Amino acid sequence: MITARCLPLFTLLFATIGFQPALAAGDSDAAGAVPAQVLSEQGLYRVEVRQVPEPLPQGEHFNLGLRVVSMDNPDEPLDASGVSVQAGMRHGREEGFAHGMQSEPVVSVRDGLILVEGLYFHMGGAWTLQVTIDGDDGEDQAWLTLPCCGG
Incomplete structure (x- = not known):
C-alpha cells in the first residue's frame, strides 16, 4: 500500500526512470536507439533530435536535424551561430574520442532546425x-550516442 507520505518518493523515482535513457544517452558506448533528447553537461541546454535517417547509414553521408533550447x-x-558539432568513437574513453570521423560536419539552419550536414560513419x-553550445546562458556541451548500422 502506498501512503501519502511515500507518494512524492514514488513520483520522483518514476520520473527519474522515465527520463534516464534520454538524459544519460551520451554517457555510454553501447549501441541502441537514437536518443530523442539529451541535456547538456551543466544542464543549461537541451538538444532534441528532430530529423534522423533510420537506420543510420554506414559509408554514406547523411544529415541530422536538431533543436537546441x-x-x-x-x-x-537557439540558432546555429553558437552551435558546433564534432563526431567520433569513444571506445570507453571518458574524455574526447578514441578516433574521429573522416569528414567534418557543417552546421546551418534550415526550416527552423539546426541542420548538421556531412556526417559520415565509416x-x-x-x-x-x-554538441558544443555557446549561448546567452554560457558555454556547455551535450553528448549524443548514435548507433550506426546495427552495430
Missing part, C-alpha cells in the same frame, strides 16, 4: 556527437 527559455530555440558501432 535554453532550459531558462525552452520555447525559444564503420559500425556507437558513434558520439559532441
Whole structure:
C-alpha cells in the first residue's frame, strides 16, 4: 500500500526512470536507439533530435536535424551561430574520442532546425556527437550516442 507520505518518493523515482535513457544517452558506448533528447553537461541546454535517417547509414553521408533550447527559455530555440558539432568513437574513453570521423560536419539552419550536414560513419558501432553550445546562458556541451548500422 502506498501512503501519502511515500507518494512524492514514488513520483520522483518514476520520473527519474522515465527520463534516464534520454538524459544519460551520451554517457555510454553501447549501441541502441537514437536518443530523442539529451541535456547538456551543466544542464543549461537541451538538444532534441528532430530529423534522423533510420537506420543510420554506414559509408554514406547523411544529415541530422536538431533543436537546441535554453532550459531558462525552452520555447525559444537557439540558432546555429553558437552551435558546433564534432563526431567520433569513444571506445570507453571518458574524455574526447578514441578516433574521429573522416569528414567534418557543417552546421546551418534550415526550416527552423539546426541542420548538421556531412556526417559520415565509416564503420559500425556507437558513434558520439559532441554538441558544443555557446549561448546567452554560457558555454556547455551535450553528448549524443548514435548507433550506426546495427552495430
